[in-house]
Amino acid sequence: MSETADAVSGVAERYATALFDLALEAGALDQVSGDIASFEALLKESDDLKRLVLSPVFSADDQLKAITAILDRAGLGGLVGNIVKLAARNRRLFAIEGIFKGYRALLAAHRGEITADVVSATPLNDVQVAELKDTLSAMAGKQVIINASVDPSLIGGLIVRMGSRMIDNSLKTKLNALKIALKEVG
Incomplete structure (x- = not known):
């Protein structure tokens, strides 16, 4: 494959x-x-x-x-x-x-930009996209283009992929981590 x-x-x-x-x-x-x-x-x-x-x-x-x-x-x-x-x-x-x-x-690359793939549980509004774009641009040191998509299974939060970095701040991931932690304890 x-x-x-x-x-x-x-x-x-x-x-x-x-x-x-x-x-x-x-x-x-x-x-x-x-x-x-x-x-x-x-x-x-x-x-x-x-x-x-x-x-x-x-x-x-x-x-x-x-x-x-x-x-x-x-x-x-x-x-x-x-x-x-x-x-x-x-x-x-x-x-x-x-x-x-x-x-x-x-x-x-020609324009000196980087693309960030952003997945959210609900559609982001213009203000949220602008704030996210500013934050990611400051982090990357380049102009960031947001490629937004929606995945309701995330429940809440965001998953951001930018270059080789991935930030998973989704509620789904946090709940899965909690579930695993509780299984280890019990």
Whole structure:
């Protein structure tokens, strides 16, 4: 399984680097970011599109025809449209999410930013996001971009992943630790 993950990340990294280099050369870094967000929104909305992207059952020609129609209908062309079509043509469409993640990482590094993945039990409001961003920026010494998501199973608190650091201040983790401690005592 690890070899497969490494192969996917290697493929995604090469495509992401190519996309970033082309976007930088064309002065279209923000345009590409917007197009990536639009394509990801399509992926999120459609289970059929997810199946098309992830399934090895479809031939390269079928994937290319379908993805071209979807991109045309969504009005997505340019560099993102081309990289998605290229990935489909080369039977690498399964790596598209990794490609986009890699692009974002390259863009953040280019801008001197770092991304923090924040998982909370409930959605964070704008004030909370701003305070968290300021705190993490001071801690990292760089501008921090917050990638927020919600996991109600946390009950309360946050899990923050920034680079190689992880801070788990969730109520779920604290309760699990307490449960283990009580088992040891009793």
